[in-house]
Amino acid sequence: MIKRLLFIHFSLWALIGLGQNQVFVDGEEFLEWTISDTLNLKHKTDQQIREFWEKGYLFAGVDSVNQAGIFLHKGAKITLDDVRGNSVSFSQLIQNANDRLNAKINSGYPFARLTWDSLRFKNGQLKYYINFEDGPLITNDSIVLLSPIETKRQFIAQTLGIEKGVLFKEKDFSALSDRLTRVSFLTPKRAADISFQNGKAWTYLDLEETSTGSFEGVMGVLPNQSAGGKPLITGNLNLSLLNLFRSGKELDFNWERFGEQSQKLNLRYKHPFIAGSKLHFEGLFGILKQDTSFIGRNVGLKMSFFIADQMDLGFAFEQSNGDVIATNTARIISNNLLDFQQTSYFVSLSSTRVKVSTPVNFLNYELKFGVGERVIALNPNLPADRYDTINLQTTNVELMTRLEFQRMMNKQMGIYLNASIAHQSNAQLINNQLYRLGGLKTLRGFNEEFFFTSSYVVSQAEWRLYFEQESYLFAFYDQGFLKTNDWRSPLGFGGGFSLRTNSGLFSFAMAVGKQQNMPLELANMKVHFGYLSRF
DSSP states (O other): OOOOOOOOOOOOSSOOOSEEEEEEETTEEEEEEEEOSHHHHHHHHHHHHHHHHHTTOTTOEEEEEETTEEEEEOOOOOEEEETTOOEEOHHHHHHHHHHHHHHHHTTTOTTOEEEEEEEEEETTEEEEEEEEEOOOOOEEEEEEESSOOOSOHHHHHHHHTOOTTSBOOHHHHHTHHHHGGGOSSEEESSOOEEEEETTEEEEEEOEEEOOOEEEEEEEEEEOOGGGTTOOEEEEEEEEEEEEETTTTEEEEEEEEEEETTEEEEEEEEEESSGGGSSOEEEEEEEEEEETTTEEEEEEEEEEEEEEETTEEEEEEEEEEEEEEOOOOHHHHHHTTOOEEEEEEEEEEEEEOOOOOOSSSOEEEEEEEEEEEEEEEEOOTTSOGGGGTTSOSEEEEEEEEEEEEEEEESSSSEEEEEEEEEEEEEOSSOOGGGSEEEOSTTSSTTSOTTOEEESEEEEEEEEEEEEEETTEEEEEEEEEEEEESSSEEOOEEEEEEEEEEOSSOEEEEEEEEEEBTTBOOOGGGOEEEEEEEEEO
């Protein structure tokens, strides 16, 4: 790769004045510079000389700098021509050479180099010829693991993009540390190394294999006005298996009880690099029961693949069903419930970096867009005229985006932010298809799944003080803007801690919420206890 370093040395026979100074080029007034110090003068002069070079004045330089001004010269304009007679600028010459060299080193020729084969100057024209030498063709061979781990080498090679037999690419080797953030159970002990022998590249990795499974339980203690003031106990159980069969397969199980007669279950299975390809397959299943009102089911299939070191593109198909189980006609109509079936197609773009709870800077994001067709099914508990003003077949459009990041202010203190936006558009919105918000993961200070909304903007901001890895104190403020018929702006705030122990991760949080029709009262405080065990 060509790099040209510019060093301009000034012999300041007299101290140049600060402020406005006249610049002369070839003895004529050119422009005025405002000079603040000597470094500022050097920066401006270097930049001006580069501009002259870009225009073909390759012999431009500095004559003198004194109290009378800054004196530069351009010299004769030089035309750069290759052996074919094509004229290029100096910057184009460098860029073209770099592009050709990069193309070689990223297509199996890491030892490629360029040389000036000939260089002639005549009548203001500089003719040149650049010779490229490929060097030996190099292909990837095996990954050498310096520490014993159980994860299969094939999965590691595919994740890092250095499969055996594939042409060696320098950019793939340079991106190894970024690509390792795609998995949470492999951590590098030191930087990767490489050796070349007999046309083969051997990659040396020293990896540590961390816990590949976790079990998490969260218990919430919430006020329950419908049970004579007795607190309502809610619960959340998560089982996550991240490296099934030591080949990167994932299985997630999530069960949650968020009301007296309300609960939901979600299952997810991920199969990376299906059939040896670059595609990842995901299967999704979810079921939700809202007290004695309705049941919702969702089945999804997703295919995704990496399009950058820390980014993937996905396409999904989802089938959703909603069944009203309430039998009281007035209740069904007042709650705006309808039986439906919907088929949707989604495209998503998301980061592949694994979420961390340690004192490091990170950024995660996700953008998802979907279009579906919804068909309303007739309910025998509703009168026939209920459907007279309802569109039985409509188009449903969804747009969702999420941004999550942590910025450390020093080694212990940082700011964490999780912001999400979603919008659902349909000519006939129904309550049992709306987004569900509230609780520990969205709006703290409110009951789980408390809000029904078609559009929302929610942010969770935390101040964190780390005293160990994964152990920190935090204070938070959650703000939401939700719309069903009108906009509402609930907020919640509180604090807690996360504590890493030898047996697992214990968390505690207290939160209180406020919205337009609910004043701020400590009696409505929500308390959450959580425990996560890794194995």
